[in-house]
Amino acid sequence: MKTLILGAGYAGLAVATKMKPLPDLETLLVEQNAFHTFETRLHEAAAHNTRVTMPLAPLLKGTGVHLEQAQVEGVNLDDKEVTLKDGRVLTYDTLVVGLGSVTNFYRIPGLAENASELKQLSDADEIFNYVNRVFANDYHGNRDIVVGGAGLTGVELVTELAQRAELLSKERGLPPFKIHLVEAGPKILPILDEALRLKAQKTLEEYGINILVGHRLMQATADSVTVQTAEGEQKVIPAGKIIWTGGIQARDVVKGAKLEKGPGGRIAVDAELRAKGYPDVFIIGDMGLALNQEGKPVPTTAQHAGQQGRLTGKNLMRLAKGEQPEAYEPTTLGEFVSLGGLMAVGWMKLPWNQKLAITGGLAHVMKRASEWRWRASID
Numbered sequence: 557m558k559t560l561i562l563g564a565g566y567a568g569l570a571v572a573t574k575m576k577p578l579p580d581l582e583t584l585l586v587e588q589n590a591f592h593t594f595e596t597r598l599h600e601a602a603a604h605n606t607r608v609t610m611p612l613a614p615l616l617k618g619t620g621v622h623l624e625q626a627q628v629e630g631v632n633l634d635d636k637e638v639t640l641k642d643g644r645v646l647t648y649d650t651l652v653v654g655l656g657s658v659t660n661f662y663r664i665p666g667l668a669e670n671a672s673e674l675k676q677l678s679d680a681d682e683i684f685n686y687v688n689r690v691f692a693n694d695y696h697g698n699r700d701i702v703v704g705g706a707g708l709t710g711v712e713l714v715t716e717l718a719q720r721a722e723l724l725s726k727e728r729g730l731p732p733f734k735i736h737l738v739e740a741g742p743k744i745l746p747i748l749d750e751a752l753r754l755k756a757q758k759t760l761e762e763y764g765i766n767i768l769v770g771h772r773l774m775q776a777t778a779d780s781v782t783v784q785t786a787e788g789e790q791k792v793i794p795a796g797k798i799i800w801t802g803g804i805q806a807r808d809v810v811k812g813a814k815l816e817k818g819p820g821g822r823i824a825v826d827a828e829l830r831a832k833g834y835p836d837v838f839i840i841g842d843m844g845l846a847l848n849q850e851g852k853p854v855p856t857t858a859q860h861a862g863q864q865g866r867l868t869g870k871n872l873m874r875l876a877k878g879e880q881p882e883a884y885e886p887t888t889l890g891e892f893v894s895l896g897g898l899m900a901v902g903w904m905k906l907p908w909n910q911k912l913a914i915t916g917g918l919a920h921v922m923k924r925a926s927e928w929r930w931r932a933s934i935d
């Protein structure tokens with residue numbers, strides 16, 4: 557039996573590391589990079605060049621899974637074929653797709669052409685290089701940064717950038733750059749309860765970040781963005797760098813006549829995370845549209861991608877032994893947002909669906925603990 561796992565992100569790597577060698581089981585993990593990226597820490601790499609990757613090969617020891625470092629170009633579920641960029645075509649009996657998401661620029665004029673993203677290591681490197689370049693004594697021109705989107709990624713990024721700017725400013729005797737955080741919705745971090753959100757907002761204000769909620773980004777050029785308020789008032793904000801973290805959509809590489817897609821191009825899956833109409837195909841992580849116990853879409857987070865991956869790995873082993881797969885039951889253990897350095901806010905789940913709000917150093921430790929748990933689960 558030949559199984560292909562596409563993508564070694566939180567979902568795909570969790571599958572691969574749950575596998576065990578069996579005589580008739582051949583499993584290939586197809587990933588474009590030779591490393592796993594801790595995407596949830598990319599903002600740290602963007603500001604401080606922190607190491608946020610881990611080589612894949614050692615993690616696959618003892619799993620029976622072989623790594624194929626290659627880029628997937630297309631997946632045809634009706635012909636059961638995966639086409640690689642180098643022209644090779646792979647076939648499978650069972651397929652797991654966990655290729656993640658891409659930035660959604662919502663066709664805002666000029667945005668895709670002029671904005672940086674924060675989705676992979678090269679994006680983080682590009683931002684890190686910019687920050688260092690504008691603190692050179694011979695740099696001329698606007699150094700300010702506009703970040704579009706005040707969700708988790710945008711907020712974590714601006715706080716780290718503000719910290720880095722403070723440090724470089726002291727080191728090099730130049731003023732820090734200004735950071736504008738632009739958000740169309742009425743508040744930052746809509747995933748958080750009011751008290752935690754206010755705490756986060758206060759921290760951003762203390763960093764001197766210009767928070768522009770209720771401002772829709774209408775257009776971007778190489779050196780400015782135009783934003784508009786609900787009342788229709790427009791402003792132009794000049795910037796040396798524009799970074800868009802305002803939305804994602806599922807990577808669009810899978811084709812199949814019976815596929816059902818939902819919001820953000822996510823592929824509808826059944827209770828065992830199999831694509832509807834394709835019982836041999838599991839779609840997990842940001843690409844899949846799994847539903848929770850209330851019938852609502854499971855959020856696109858590393859936490860849920862990891863849970864789905866671990867379950868799918870277990871289910872592949874069950875199927876290989878002729879057993880029935882288990883259904884997916886998502887749980888949200890908590891949510892933490894880092895706010896630069898040792899500061900964070902968030903909540904953890906308590907028994908009977910109670911939430912414990914945590915702020916400050918302890919929240920930072922909780923955020924780190926979730927990362928350590930992830931590392932332990934793939935080791």
Ligand SMILES: Cc1cc2nc3c(=O)[nH]c(=O)nc-3n(C[C@H](O)[C@H](O)[C@H](O)COP(=O)(O)OP(=O)(O)OC[C@H]3O[C@@H](n4cnc5c(N)ncnc54)[C@H](O)[C@@H]3O)c2cc1C
Nearest residue numbers: 563565566567588595627628656841842856857858859861
């Ligand atoms: C800055 C930032 C902060 C975040 N913070 C949090 C957080 O605090 N908590 C949280 O739960 N979530 C957070 N998220 C969201 C979380 O990172 C994603 O939900 C999670 O990565 C999704 O996992 P995945 O396995 O579906 O995709 P990914 O982790 O993106 O993995 C996809 C994999 O597929 C590979 N791939 C893609 N295309 C191809 C191709 N064509 N061929 C071969 N390989 C390919 C990629 O290289 C990658 O390894 C954050 C995201 C960002 C960007």
